[in-house]
Amino acid sequence: MRPLKLTGLYLALTIAGLSACGKSEAPQATLPAAVDGARIMAADKEPGNWMSHGRTYDEQRFSPLKQITDENAAKLGLDWYFNLPTNRGVEATPIVVDGVMYVTGSWSMVFALDAKTGEMLWQYDPQVPPTWAVNLCCDVVNRGVAVWKGKVYFGTLDGRLIALDAQNGSRLWEVQTTDKERPYSITGAPRIIKDKVMIGNGGGELGVRGYISAYDTETGDMVWRFYTVPGDPSKPFEHPILEKAAKTWGGGKWWEVGGGGTVWDSMAYDPELDLLYLGVGNGSPWNRQIRSPDGGDNYFLSSILALRPDTGDYVWHYQTTPGESWDYTATQHMILADLNLDGNIRKVIMQAPKNGFFYVLDRLTGEFISADKYTHATWADHVDQKTGRPVENEGSRYTDGKPHLVAPHPLGGHNWHPMSYSPQTGLVYIPAQENAMAYMDDPNFKYSKKGWNVGVNLAAAGLPENDPEIRAAVMPTIRGHISAWDPIQKKEVWRVQHPNMWNGGILSTAGNLIFQGNADGELVAYRADNGERLWSTNAYTGIVAAPISYSVDGEQYIAVAAGWGGGGAMALGEIIADAKGAVNNSRVLVFKLNADKTLPASVVSRGELPTPPASTADEATITRGHALYMENCHMCHGDRAVSASSVPDLRYLTAEKHQMWDGIVLGGALQSKGMIGFWDRLSKEQTDTIHAYVIKRANDLVEGKD
Structure with a gap:
């Protein structure tokens, strides 16, 4: 189903376009989403719009609007809200152009809304097969659209890039950007530069080879593709630079697993230098001693890459984590700015990747300027100022067959949640995280075409099963x-300081404000210069996306796409299950001064705890079941079978669902809801063992052992 709805606003825009024929009117007077490069580069001249993912090509996420300030923020109220039709994670940055908001929900659905009233203009459902959810590491999320010359572009979970008519939401073209035989996905927002739409993909944990592609905005034809890791060295390299990159990999057959290096989120563009910057992800598998046992830096994993947007030609790279082995992606948000460093104005690119260090690089050359810890990080002591390389701490590479507690965790000191830079305060606002994990080599690793390929003992990585004091x-x-x-x-x-991790992205504004949603279900305004809390509202759901600001008819608005979910919510289990916002109510929330709408106080409950079957399995079976659960189930259903998301908490299975266990887990009886059958991955003996562990965890809850 692809429901379509048109309203008077769009008819008015169309009439305005007809009356403007033959005149050199401003582009916004003719068509909806009439955005081009010149308009994005001049975004500060029309601060009421939010025309690109980070508002501007430099991705600063700073709004020049200042009707809402630190003096009056306490008068903010809800002006309108729009209920999204799903209950999974929402990570989108809305785009607002000339009074129309374009936003995505979960399952790659797209919505056009009247930015003043919240009325839906149209919606588009790409009908992603629910079974594709098994190929996602981190929920069925989407981070937003790009708009260009009357069209709306977005990626789908199953790897398609789609162009829609911004006026009515009809599909103009569609292209499959990935190999459907591999577990690729798209969750990131595209960027558009000079009539080329740039899109990457995800899937590093499951075993793919990363790349970024550029497509013609009018036709959908691919213009170029740049692979971020080398393929099989016995075959010709797609780019000359990959021959050099291949020399930094050695001893394994990484190309069979894929190698990783996916470009699944951040990009930025400098029009003056004509450079496209992209962040590159982790290795596949994570564990370097499996994918590249002879060592090596493994270019271009965990790197910032600079390419020519017309051709995809390599210009420079900087690797934040050489020989990446911890899922320390460099796909996190990147910001361009001009900084006065030692009396000289430097054109820099800034990033706080997962590894816990804040980097400042020269964006023309890639020259290392500085890197300092912004959160708890034990894998490396510091980054050498002369070489720009990290000085690793002993034991952080977990090569001795023992667990090593290393910080940060694979979810990172900073994940995808956007940070923001305020030119007024000169500060970067980072949604940082404090965490650690026990990394341990998996000596029994075997590549699987279906399933996780991390090369790490995940059972050792979770919270300990039999030690409540450590937990x-x-x-x-x-x-x-x-x-x-x-x-x-x-x-x-x-x-x-927040009591929980997995808090939302950040917006800064000229009103000396920053805005952030959090895991406790609040949207909060703080003073940008000192962090004083000024205002908050209850969203009745955790917020992980970043807010934006825009204006219509002289009124400034603050908007956020709210809806608890994503990788942290799904995988962390009891670590985050008690967060006040650990329920999902997917909505777009929009605020302005002196508004007074009321948000329905809906809260999702797990319901009553059913009486589980008796736990009769012996300790050895439970231990094997725990290990199999961590390898196959915990990334959706949570560590120790505790769900902190809208995915079912398996401890609450009804007697009927326990009886249907084989039909669900092996046979795929619930595949229409995204739960595929694992008949081709697991034996009945293995799923029986997992079931025994789940039954044990349900009994733990009944007996008050959690």
């Missing part, structure tokens, strides 16, 4: 904070 000690240390980071002084200026 009680560890859980409070896994949390998040806002770090107001001075990139010139290379230090944190102030911090807002």
Whole structure:
């Protein structure tokens, strides 16, 4: 189903376009989403619009609007809301152009809304097969659209890039950007430069080879593709630079697993230098001693890459984590700015990747300028100022067959949640995280075409099953904070501490404000210069996406796409299950001064705990079941079978569902809801063992052992 709805606003825009024929009117007077490069580059001249993912090509996520300030933010109220029709994670940045908002929900659905009233203009459902959800590491999310010359572009979970008519939501073209025989996915937002739409993909944990592609915005024809890791060295390299990259890989057959290096989120563009910057992801598998046992830096994993957007030609790269072995992606948000460093204005690119260091690089050459810890990080002591390479701490590579507690965790010191830079305060606002994980080599690793390929003992990585004291000690240390980071002084200026991790992205504004949603279900305004909390509202759901600001008819609005979910919500289990926002109510929320709408206080409940079957399995079976559960189930249903998301908590299975276990887990009886059958991955003996573990965990809950 692809429901379509047109309203008077769009008819008015069309009439305006007809009356303007033959005149050199501003582009916004003719068509909806009439955005081009010149308009994005001049975005500060029309601050009421939010025309690109980071508002501008430099991705600063700073709004020049200042009707809402630190003096009056306490008067903010809800003006309108729009209920999204699904209940999974929402990570989108809305795009607002000339009074129309374009936003995505889960399952890659797209909506056009009247930005003043919230009325739906049209919606488009790409009908992603529910069974494709098994090929996703981190929920059925989408981070938004790009708009260009009357069209709306977005990627789908199953790897398609689609162009829609911005006027009515009808499909103009569609292209499959990935190999459907491999577990690729798209969750990131495209970027558009000079009539080319850039899109990457995800799937590194499951075994794919990363690349970014550019497509013609009018036809959907591919213009170029750049692979971020080398393929089979016995075959010709797609780019000359990949021959050099291949020399940094050795001893394994990484190309059979894929190698990783997916470009699944961040990009930025400098029009003056004509350079496209992209962040590159982790290795596949994570564990370097499996994919590249002879060592090596493994270009271009965990790197910032600069390419020519017309051709995809390589210009430079900087690798944040050489020989990546911890899922330390460099796909996190990148910001371009001009900084006064030692009396000289430097054109820089800034990033706080997963590995816990804040990087400042020269964006013309890739020259290393600085890197300092913005959160707890134990894998490396520091980054050498002369070489730009990390000085690793002993044991952090977990090559001795023993577990090693290393910080950050694979979810990172900072994940995909966008940070923001305010030219007024000179500070970068980072949605930072504090966490760690026990990394341990998996000596029995075998590549699987279907399933996870991390090369790490996941059973050792989760919270311990039989040690409640350790769990009680560890859980409070896994949390998040806002770090107001001075990139010139290379230090944190102030911090807002959160009780939980997996908090939302950040917006800064000219009103001396920053806005962030959090895991406790709040949207909060803080003073940008000192972090003072000024205003908050209850969203009745955790917020992980970043807010934006726009204006219509002289009124400034703050908007956020709300809906608890994503990788942290799904995988962390009891670590985050008690967060007040750990329920999903998917909505677009829009606020302005002196508004007074009321948001329905709907809260999703797990319901009553059914009486589970008796737990009769012996300890050895439970141990095997736990290991199999962690390898196959926990990324959706949570560590220790505790769900902190809208995915079912398996401890609450009814007697009927326990009886249907084989039909669901092996046979795929619930595949229409995204739960495929694992008949081709697991034996009945293995799924029986997992079932025994789930039954044990349900009985733990009934008996008050959790």
